[in-house]
Amino acid sequence: MRDELKPYFRENRLPHIWCPGCGHGIIMGALARAMAKMDIDKKNTAVISGIGCSSRATGYLDFDTLHTAHGRALAFATGYKMVKPESKVIVLTGDGDCTAIGGNHLIHVARRNIDLTTIVFNNNIYGMTGGQYSPLTPNGSKATTSPYGNLERNFDLVQLAKGAGATFIARSTVYHVNQLTDLIIKGINHKGFSLIEVVTQCPTNYGRKNKMGSPAQMMLWQKEHAVTKAQADKMTAEELKDKFIVGLLHQEEAPEYTEQYAKMVANLMGGDDK
Amino acid sequence: MAKQAMLLQGNQACAFGALAAGVRFFAGYPITPSTEIAEILAQELPKVNGRFIQMEDEIASMGAVLGASLANVKAITATSGPGFSLKQELIGYASMAQIPSVIINVQRVGPSTGMATSPAQGDVMQARWGTHGDHTIIALSPASVLECYTLMIDAVNMAEKYRTPVIFLMDEVIGHMREDVRLPEDEELTIVNRKVITNSDQLPYKSEADGVAPMSIFGEGHYFHVTGLSHDETGFPQNGGDVVKANIDWLNEKIDRNLDDIIRYEAIDCQDADYIIIAYGGTSRSALQAKILLEKQNIRCGFLCLKTIWPFPYEAVKTICQHAKMVVFPEMNCGQLVGEVRKILPDKVVPFNRYDGQLMLPEEIAAVVENAVKEGK
Ligand SMILES: Cc1ncc(C[n+]2csc(CCOP(=O)(O)OP(=O)(O)O)c2C)c(N)n1
Ligand code: SF4
Numbered sequence: 001m002r003d004e005l006k007p008y009f010r011e012n013r014l015p016h017i018w019c020p021g022c023g024h025g026i027i028m029g030a031l032a033r034a035m036a037k038m039d040i041d042k043k044n045t046a047v048i049s050g051i052g053c054s055s056r057a058t059g060y061l062d063f064d065t066l067h068t069a070h071g072r073a074l075a076f077a078t079g080y081k082m083v084k085p086e087s088k089v090i091v092l093t094g095d096g097d098c099t100a101i102g103g104n105h106l107i108h109v110a111r112r113n114i115d116l117t118t119i120v121f122n123n124n125i126y127g128m129t130g131g132q133y134s135p136l137t138p139n140g141s142k143a144t145t146s147p148y149g150n151l152e153r154n155f156d157l158v159q160l161a162k163g164a165g166a167t168f169i170a171r172s173t174v175y176h177v178n179q180l181t182d183l184i185i186k187g188i189n190h191k192g193f194s195l196i197e198v199v200t201q202c203p204t205n206y207g208r209k210n211k212m213g214s215p216a217q218m219m220l221w222q223k224e225h226a227v228t229k230a231q232a233d234k235m236t237a238e239e240l241k242d243k244f245i246v247g248l249l250h251q252e253e254a255p256e257y258t259e260q261y262a263k264m265v266a267n268l269m270g271g272d273d274k
Numbered sequence: 275m276a277k278q279a280m281l282l283q284g285n286q287a288c289a290f291g292a293l294a295a296g297v298r299f300f301a302g303y304p305i306t307p308s309t310e311i312a313e314i315l316a317q318e319l320p321k322v323n324g325r326f327i328q329m330e331d332e333i334a335s336m337g338a339v340l341g342a343s344l345a346n347v348k349a350i351t352a353t354s355g356p357g358f359s360l361k362q363e364l365i366g367y368a369s370m371a372q373i374p375s376v377i378i379n380v381q382r383v384g385p386s387t388g389m390a391t392s393p394a395q396g397d398v399m400q401a402r403w404g405t406h407g408d409h410t411i412i413a414l415s416p417a418s419v420l421e422c423y424t425l426m427i428d429a430v431n432m433a434e435k436y437r438t439p440v441i442f443l444m445d446e447v448i449g450h451m452r453e454d455v456r457l458p459e460d461e462e463l464t465i466v467n468r469k470v471i472t473n474s475d476q477l478p479y480k481s482e483a484d485g486v487a488p489m490s491i492f493g494e495g496h497y498f499h500v501t502g503l504s505h506d507e508t509g510f511p512q513n514g515g516d517v518v519k520a521n522i523d524w525l526n527e528k529i530d531r532n533l534d535d536i537i538r539y540e541a542i543d544c545q546d547a548d549y550i551i552i553a554y555g556g557t558s559r560s561a562l563q564a565k566i567l568l569e570k571q572n573i574r575c576g577f578l579c580l581k582t583i584w585p586f587p588y589e590a591v592k593t594i595c596q597h598a599k600m601v602v603f604p605e606m607n608c609g610q611l612v613g614e615v616r617k618i619l620p621d622k623v624v625p626f627n628r629y630d631g632q633l634m635l636p637e638e639i640a641a642v643v644e645n646a647v648k649e650g651k
Contacts, residue, residue, distance in 0.1 A: 013510065044493065058499065062497050064492040065499045066499075068337065069363055069367050072333065072334075075334040075336075076338065076341035076344075078301075078334070078337070078341065079301055079327070079339055080342060080492065084345045084492070087493055104331060261325060264320055265320045269322075
C-alpha cells in the first residue's frame with residue numbers, strides 16, 4: 001500500500017473478504033485516495049454503511065465507522081448528522097441496500113438535503129446473498145431469482161435521486177477510477193446530499209451468470225458502455241440504448257437541513273442570529 | 275419539595291421526563307396514541323439545543339436514534355403497536371452494539387391496525403422477545419402521570435448505565451389520562467450519563483468490573499468500529515463460538531446481575547393479605563380501586579404494582595405473594611405477563627383479562643376475589 005494511503009486503512013483488518021476481481025476494493029481505494037488528496041480531517045469524519053459485500057468496507061477504513069443494518073445506513077447517518085452537523089459523513093452502500101430495502105430512506109434524505117456523501121456500489125446484484133436480482137439489475141439479466149431473465153424494470157438511480165431532490169449526483173465506474181476519485185472529492189466538498197453511483201463488477205454472482213467474462217472483461221464492458229454527457233448529447237436514442245452516462249450529472253445549491261435546524265436552534269435560544 | 279402542581283397528561287409528563295433526564299434527540303413517526311410525545315418534543319427540544327426529526331417511518335426513526343446516541347447524545351423515540359413492530363430489528367441492533375436508547379410504546383389494541391385510540395397491554399411479550407435472537411431487555415411500565423415523568427427518567431438512566439435499549443411500555447389509558455401532579459425539582463433528580471472511553475487504547479467492548487464497557491464516542495478521534503455482527507472486545511466481527519457465546523452471555527449478565535437496581539415495584543398491604551392483586555400500567559388503577567372495594571367488605575387484599583416488567587421480578591413476586599391464598603392478575607390482553615407468575619406460583623395465580631379495548635372496571639376485578647371468598651377458596 002502506498003504510504004500516503006496508510007493513514008486511512010486499518011491494515012490489521014486486511015486482507016478484505018471480497019472475491020478476487022471484485023470491484024468493491026477499487027471503490028474503497030478511490031475513496032482513500034480522495035481523502036488523501038483532500039487531506040480530510042479524520043477526526044471529524046464518520047463512515048457509515050449498511051449490509052452487503054460493499055458495506056463491509058467500513059471495517060477496513062480507519063475512521064469512526066458504523067456498520068449498521070441492511071438498508072438503514074442513511075437512517076443512522078441522518079440521526080448522527082443531526083446532532084453533529086459539523087462532521088463529514090460518508091455513507092457506503094450497495095445497490096440492493098440503497099435502492100430496495102433502503103429506498104425509502106434514500107428518497108427522504110435526498111428530499112431533506114442532508115449533507116451526507118453517499119457512494120452506491122452498483123454491481124447490479126445482491127452479491128452477499130449469492131446473486132439475487134436487485135432494483136438495479138437490468139431488465140432481462142439473469143440472477144438466481146430471475147433464472148429466465150429479469151422481468152422487472154430497473155431504476156435509473158440518477159433520475160431517482162434527481163426526482164427526490166438530491167443536490168449533487170454523479171456516476172462513474174471502477175474502470176474510470178481517476179474520474180471516480182475526483183467525483184468523490186467533489187461530492188464530499190458539496191454541501192448537501194450527494195449521491196455517487198459507481199458501476200462495479202461482481203464477477204462471482206453477476207458476471208458468471210450473465211456470461212460477461214473475466215473481471216477484466218467486465219471492466220472493459222464498463223469502459224465501452226460509459227459515455228459522457230457531451231457524448232450522449234450527440235447520440236441517438238438507439239445508440240444510447242445500452243449506454244449509461246458518467247460524470248457530474250447534477251449539482252445545485254439548496255439549504256442544507258441540519259444547518260437550517262441549527263440556525264433555528266440558535267434563534268430560539270437567543271443566540272447569534274438574534 | 276416539589277414544583278407547583280399542574281394538570282398533565284401522561285404523554286406530556288413522559289416528554290417532560292425525557293427532557294429532565296437529558297434527552298436531546300428524538301426521531302419518530304406519528305402514531306396514535308403516542309403522537310403528543312413527538313409534538314411536545316418538536317416544540318421543546320430546539321429550545322434546549324436538542325434536535326427533533328420526523329422520519330419517513332419507524333425503522334428510520336430507530337436508526338436515527340441510534341446514530342445520534344453514538345455521538346453521545348441521549349436519544350429516544352415514541353410509537354405505538356404497528357410502529358413498535360417495525361422498530362424491532364434495530365432494537366436488536368441497539369442490544370448487540372450496546373447503544374443506549376429508549377423506545378416508548380404507548381400500547382393500543384392490536385394485532386395490526388387494531389383500534390388506535392383504545393387501550394391494551396398486548397405488546398408485553400413483544401417488548402421482551404420482539405427482536406430476533408437471544409438478548410435481554412429492560413421494560414418499565416408507569417402507572418400514573420407522575421410516574422410517566424419519574425420512571426421515564428429511570429428509563430433514560432438505565433439505558434445510559436447499562437448501555438442497552440429500554441422499552442417504556444405505556445398504554446392508551448396512561449398516555450391520555452390527565453392528573454394533577456407535582457413534579458420533583460430538578461435538584462432532586464438523579465441523572466446518569468454513560469461511561470465513555472477517553473483514549474484509543476481502551477477496548478470498546480471490554481466489560482469493566484460493573485459489567486458494562488465504557489462507550490466509544492464518535493468524533494473523538496478514537497476510530498472504533500460499531501457493528502451488529504457478532505464481535506469481540508475490539509468491536510470487530512468475530513465468528514468464533516467462544517466469542518459469540520461470551521458476547522450473548524455478557525448482554526444477559528449485565529442486566530441479570532443488577533436486578534436490585536433495575537427492579538421497581540410497589541407493594542401495598544401485601545404482608546398478611548389472603549388475596550393479592552398484581553397489576554402494571556393502566557390496569558393498576560382499577561386494581562387499586564378493586565383492593566379498596568374489597569377492604570370495605572373486610573376482605574384482606576394486597577396490591578402489588580409492577581413498574582419493572584422486564585426483567586420480570588420473579589424473586590419479589592414470589593416473596594411477596596407466596597403466603598397468599600390467591601393472586602389475581604388483571605391484564606388488558608389475553609394473558610401475557612401472567613405466564614411469568616405461573617412459573618413461580620402455578621397454583622395461586624388467576625388471570626383476569628379484557629381485550630375488547632375497554633377499560634377494566636374495579637368491580638369486575640374485585641368480583642374475582644369475591645367469588646373466591648364465597649367459594650371458600
Ligand atoms: C433485513 C435484512 N434482510 C435481508 C438481509 C440479507 N442480505 C444481506 S446483504 C443483502 C444484499 C446485499 O446486496 P447489495 O446491497 O447490492 O450489496 P452487495 O453485497 O452486492 O455489495 C441481503 C439481501 C439482511 N441482512 N437483513
Ligand atoms: S460476491 Fe460479488 S460483490 Fe461480493 S465480494 Fe464477491 S465479487 Fe464482490
